Amino acid sequence: MHCLHAPELNSEMVMEVVQRAIKTTVEAQKKWDSVPLNERIELWLKAADLMATKYRMHLNAATILGQAKTPVQAEIDASAELVDFFRFNALAVKDLTRYQPISVKPEISLNSxxxxxLEGFVAAISPFxxxxxxxxxxxxxxLMGNGVVWKPSDTALLSNYVIFKIMIEAGFPPDVVSFVPADGPTFGEAITTSPHLAGINFTGSVPTFNWLCTEVGKNVSQYLGYPRLIGECGGKNYHFVHPSADVTSVVMATIRSAFEFCGQKCSACSRMYVPQSLWPQG
Known part of the structure; x- marks a missing residue:
């Protein structure tokens, strides 16, 4: 298990820790991949139950304290959505296992x-x-048998670390997911120069994901396989106002959408299209 965050560490020391976490995770993945899928699913459901009950208020409080959310927002995020992710993903895996390739004459040849x-490690870079x-x-x-090196956002360390500890309590092997807080550029350099990089699972800004894609492209001949890149980046959400709209409702809803949680939601309104008939003249 690697968990590090010390402001006094220089980039060389951080690089060494990330590289050590990669090595540990790559080794742990080999054993983890042999664990039957149904056992992994049971572990995920146990973790979801812990999140929904024993650690529900703990997750909410950590999200309020570390990410400036209101109690209602924290409940929706840290309790409801997180638990849903774990339970729905476990259900999706069960659905996947129901499929097997068609065998026209199974008594002669059986397709399975x-x-x-993935051989190597997946780098998870999560948002604030x-x-x-x-x-x-x-x-x-x-859940699907991969080893993961996880870099949480600097401003979401507390709530993300609570998740990490819950998984350990649920029985998850500690070295399969390495929790490695680090500065972005150093972490990015460490993962994109490792020959064991198997994938990047990313949510964050467009410039950061562009940089990661560029670096992977530069180093593609050095990898043991072809890394999978998954990125969810920021967009421009908008309000499109109809001429029949109630102006007071539009104003209140737009202010709330744009500035609730300091405007830091993926769904924050950042553009507005207003008909001339409703726009103040003069």
Missing amino acids: MRYRG NFTAIGGNLAYTPA
């Missing part, structure tokens, strides 16, 4: 398929604004 984790996304980005790849 087994889901395997949603606790649930941190747990989803790091642990959903692990």
Whole structure:
């Protein structure tokens, strides 16, 4: 288990820790991939129950304290959505296992398929604004047999670390997901220069994901396989106002959408289209 955050560490020391976490996780993944899928699913459901009951208020409080959410917002994020991710993903895996390739004459030849984790490690880089996304980005790849090196956002360390500890309590092997707080550029350099990089699971800004894609492209000949890149980046959400709209409702809803949670939601309104008939003249 690697968990590090010390402001006095220089970039060389951080790089060494990330590289050590990669090595540990790559080794742990080999054993983890042999754990039967149904056992992994049971572990995920146990963790979801812990999140929904024993640690529900703990997750909410950590999200309020570390990410400036209101109690209602924290409940929606850290409790409801995080638990939903774990339970729905476990259900999705069960659905996957129901499928097997068609065997026209099974008495002669039998086609079968087994889901395997990627050889190497998946780098999970999670955002500051949603606790649930941190747990989803790091642990959903692990559910499918992958080893994960998880870099949480600096401003979401507390809630993300609570998730990490819950998983350990549920019985998850500690070295399969390495929790490694680090500065972005150093972490990015460490993962993109490792020959064992198997994938990047990312939510964050467009420039950061562009940089990661560029670096992977530069180093593609050095990898043992072809890394999978998954990125969810920021957008421009808008309000499109109809001429029949109630102006007071529009104003209140737009202010709330744009500035609730300091405007740091993925769904924050950042553009507005207003008909001339409703726009103040003069």
